[in-house]
Amino acid sequence: MNFKRLIFNILIILMPVKSMSQTIDGLNNYIQNTRVGLVDEFIDRFNGKISHPDIPSTQPGSKKTNLMMLFDLAQFKSKNDPLYKEAEKMVDIVIRNNVKIKYADATWTALAHCNGTLHGKTVKFDLYLTVESRGKDMYKWVIANAKGSLFDTTPKNKTGNIMLYPDDHETNFISLHRMTSEQSFNVVRFMEKNFDYDTASVFAYLVHFGQLKINFVDDLEFIFTQVPGYLFHIRYFQREKNNAGWLISKFDKVNPKEKTAFLNSIHRINH
Amino acid sequence: MCIIIRKDTIITLAMNNMKKLFVFLISVFFIITASAQVNKDLLKRRAAEKVSQMNDYISFMASKKKSVEVRQRYRTNALNLFIGEGNSYEENGVQKEGVLMETTSVNRQGKKNELMRDYFTRIINYNYNDVNITSTGIAEIKVSSLQKVSDNMYVCTCQYDQAFVGYRDGRPAYKDITTKRVKCYITVERTVDGEEYIIKLGDTEAIATKRA
Numbered sequence: 001m002n003f004k005r006l007i008f009n010i011l012i013i014l015m016p017v018k019s020m021s022q023t024i025d026g027l028n029n030y031i032q033n034t035r036v037g038l039v040d041e042f043i044d045r046f047n048g049k050i051s052h053p054d055i056p057s058t059q060p061g062s063k064k065t066n067l068m069m070l071f072d073l074a075q076f077k078s079k080n081d082p083l084y085k086e087a088e089k090m091v092d093i094v095i096r097n098n099v100k101i102k103y104a105d106a107t108w109t110a111l112a113h114c115n116g117t118l119h120g121k122t123v124k125f126d127l128y129l130t131v132e133s134r135g136k137d138m139y140k141w142v143i144a145n146a147k148g149s150l151f152d153t154t155p156k157n158k159t160g161n162i163m164l165y166p167d168d169h170e171t172n173f174i175s176l177h178r179m180t181s182e183q184s185f186n187v188v189r190f191m192e193k194n195f196d197y198d199t200a201s202v203f204a205y206l207v208h209f210g211q212l213k214i215n216f217v218d219d220l221e222f223i224f225t226q227v228p229g230y231l232f233h234i235r236y237f238q239r240e241k242n243n244a245g246w247l248i249s250k251f252d253k254v255n256p257k258e259k260t261a262f263l264n265s266i267h268r269i270n271h
Numbered sequence: 272m273c274i275i276i277r278k279d280t281i282i283t284l285a286m287n288n289m290k291k292l293f294v295f296l297i298s299v300f301f302i303i304t305a306s307a308q309v310n311k312d313l314l315k316r317r318a319a320e321k322v323s324q325m326n327d328y329i330s331f332m333a334s335k336k337k338s339v340e341v342r343q344r345y346r347t348n349a350l351n352l353f354i355g356e357g358n359s360y361e362e363n364g365v366q367k368e369g370v371l372m373e374t375t376s377v378n379r380q381g382k383k384n385e386l387m388r389d390y391f392t393r394i395i396n397y398n399y400n401d402v403n404i405t406s407t408g409i410a411e412i413k414v415s416s417l418q419k420v421s422d423n424m425y426v427c428t429c430q431y432d433q434a435f436v437g438y439r440d441g442r443p444a445y446k447d448i449t450t451k452r453v454k455c456y457i458t459v460e461r462t463v464d465g466e467e468y469i470i471k472l473g474d475t476e477a478i479a480t481k482r483a
Contacts (some may be wrong), residue, residue, distance in 0.1 A: 008332075026434045026448050032411045037430040038452075040415035115381065138419045216373065216382040238450060238478060 030122060036070070036245030039222060040103075042234060045070055047100045054242060067091040072237055072247040090251055092229050099227050103130060104139060107226050109266050111233075113219040118212045123150045127203075128266045132207065144266050146203035156185040164190055200268060221249065225259050314468060315414040315427060318455040321470045322429040325352050325453075326406035329433075332394045333402040339395065346391045354456060354471045355479045357388040369474055375449065387475070399437035399444060407431035415459065425457040448476040 006128040029115075033053050041248065044050045051057060051066040059065065068091055093099070101108065106133070110129040115122065125148025132142045142248050155162070168175045179190055206212035221235045232251035237244050254262070328349035332342050350357030353370045360367055372390040374383050385393075394404075413430040420426055430452045437445040454473035459466055 026446065027405060027407060027432050029408070029411050032413075032432055037413040037450075038415045038428060040428075064370060103418075136419075138421070216384065218381070234346055236478065 002178045014082065030242070031240055031244065034242040034244070036247060039234075039246055042246040043103065044072065046094075052242070063095055064088075064091055065093060069243060069249055072235075072249050073243045074237075075249070086253070087248075087251065090227060090232070093229065093254050094227055097228060101224060101226055104133065105226060106130065107263065108222060109226045110141065111221045111223060112217045113221075115215045115218045116213055117215060118150055118206065122215075123212075124148060124218070125150055125203075130266065143200065143203070146199045151199040151202050151252075152190050154240070155187075155189045157183070162189045198268065222246075225254075225263060229253060229255070231259060231262065238256055280349055293343070312411055314417060314425065314470075317468065318427055318429055318457065318470055319412040319414050321352055321410050321455065321472060322412055323406070323409040325349055325472060326404075326420070326431070326433070328352075329391075329394060330404045330406070332391060333397065333404045335399070335401045342395050346395060349391060350388055352472050354473055357386075357391070369389060371475070373476045375477050382477070397437060397438055403436045403438070404416060406433045414455075415442055419464045420482050423459040423461075425459075427455050427457070428452050429455055447482055448480040449480045451477045452478065 036045060041050070045052065045066060048063060048066070051062065052069045055062050055066050055069065068087065070088055076087070078084070110130075112127045112129060114125050114127055116125060117123065125146060127143055128145040128147070129141045130144045131139050133139055164173070164175050164179075179187065188197070203212070219235070221233050223231065223233050225231050231254045232248050232249055235249040236244050237247050237249075328409045331337060331345040332349065334342070337345075350454055353365070354360055354362075355369060357370055359369050368386060370387040372386050372387050373379075374385055374390070394402075411431070412444050415428040415430075417425040417427050430450065432448055434448045435446065436443050451473040456471045458471070459467045460469060467468075
């Protein structure tokens, strides 16, 4: 191992445990400055526009060190952890391909873990949001999809002759009344073979008619797909360390087909 | 007398003038671009100043060393920094009850939404002998990029920390530090003298609370 690499590796391990002083009231400017306080700041650090205050741009390998500091370093056991090595590979690809993240990209999504109320009961569900252009350099966030067990319409009875009988038309379809009053939980079994169930539409319906309310967003993460061969999540880590704020909480190796499938599932394409 | 001007001289003169015109236009372009960039940075600084001003008012509101009347005045001053002056307001044809403060506590799970005017009243009425609230200095407040909402409106977010200490019998009875993010609305008004920027604060999110 050469001397430069040794220094780099020592810095990576030691940085998170660097001690910092606190003011009497508990506020710590060092933490405020080193923490990735805003998603905007994560994007700027990722793109190399700004860097971690502890990493001078003149330092050899500063680009890579800066990117590694955007990971939640607590997920790695050591620099020999295979996961750490994989993170380094991802960072190498970012540098080699000069990967940049732009706010207007259609290739990142927000995942809001919501706490809501449905018919008086507390429910949890997820909303996927993406950035949409409004023209003239203006954008907005839009809800692309909704997921959660509260949208689940898997029938309770998967076997048996649960159906509208072939002669039900002769009795004015009394069976429809029976379906909703006796086995509403099996409604999907009464739908046509290629019935397309869209949870986002269900979400919109429930909110529109005042049945579903969002109390608060319990947890928020963002998923980025801009790095070739990878997909990563960022989450907010509130802690008194120089490795805190919006950090890469997990990352996965994905092939182009898997990446496309993920993006299609967010935008409900080929649903 | 006849003045003869050679063809290549005319071409050279024309090209020199074109070059000068080109350099002039490029300079004007960079000046305009630089001015626009300076304005955005200036607006971000002004947003941070507004947040810092709000934090000062919160600190004064909380201090039991001041009379209730004085603290109520600071409450009014603080609310005037917000959209609708902290009262109900209309946005895009929809009536809103007022600016919200989302709060967390070390003593409870989940988050609570509270009207800013009620939150400020609570600050004045804290049940401690004294309360000390301090916030991140203006230089350390982080400001996101300005996002354009309409031809005359931009939004951005400011992030800062706030430390709370409640005293009983001269000793700290409760301490916590909360990280907050507040939305800022920047409206551009065109006046006779040029452009004027009005900054109003919006909903505030409290990210986490930890005992100090």
